[in-house]
Amino acid sequence: MSQPVAILTRHDKARLIAPALSQLGWQVAEIDSFDTDSLGSFAGEYPRFMTAQECAFRKAALAADLSGLNIGIGSEGSFSVGPFGIGTYNLELICCVNVAEGWAVTGRFYGPSLAQQWQLNDTAALEQALADIEPDQHLLLQQGSNLKKALTVAQAHNLALLWLAHGTVTLSYDLRAHLSPERRFHIRQAADDLARRLQSHCPECTTPGFWPDNALPGLPCEACGVATSLTRHRQACCRRCGHTTITPVAARHASQQYCQECNP
Ligand SMILES: [Zn+2]
Ligand SMILES: [Zn+2]
Structure with a gap:
């Protein structure tokens, strides 16, 4: 359906x-x-x-x-x-x-x-900034109150060359999804x-979105067994009915480096 x-x-x-x-x-x-x-x-x-x-x-x-x-x-x-x-x-x-x-x-x-932003003062800096940009990534160019959006790498290159004659140019990613x-x-x-x-439903009321988002600390140290700040259990809680499940993580012990006792 x-x-x-x-x-x-x-x-x-x-x-x-x-x-x-x-x-x-x-x-x-x-x-x-x-x-x-x-x-x-x-x-x-x-x-x-x-x-x-x-x-x-x-x-x-x-x-x-x-x-x-x-x-x-x-x-x-x-x-x-x-x-x-x-x-x-x-x-x-x-x-x-x-x-x-x-x-x-x-x-x-x-x-x-x-995503990055560059303050460009010369052609060498411009070439260097543009070299690493993905071909389909579009760009913004700004100088004072002049702002051009949605430029291809080639367009940004040509326009920046013109603008650099008048001073510093700010180049940045155009982050709109398209x-x-x-x-x-x-x-x-x-x-x-x-x-x-x-696709994950609450076992009690079947509301979707039942997901173990909460990390509960306390994974025991491998050497002394003291609880560390590493995750020991993950908790899922239904926002509608409050039903809660707590599942242990796969790891049984934390490395000594996370232990306050062994490695303070
Ligand atoms: Zn529920
Ligand atoms: Zn320890």
């Missing part, structure tokens, strides 16, 4: 998300009558009171509302400094709400991104994660 679901997007994300959901028998209909750019910058415009998760949820609810379908999907990507302050990381969230049954499940991808192959790859992985979560 084919189940129609709606996604709110103007950047062709339905094409990226649909394959993962087709294994559930879902057919993704794209709603492009709505300007998601007015929503797309939720995180940027209201960083103080809306998280990426809230944006994805709001888009999903809106997709269901506007389409009149029970199931809506919303996607939100963000970039931030990586763990330990190193590199750039991309978080992709795909939220699925069922307004008839009253549940929401979010699939995610979190991992390193090649212009970034890396982001499309990450969105597909978030869609796979969503499909896995949707």
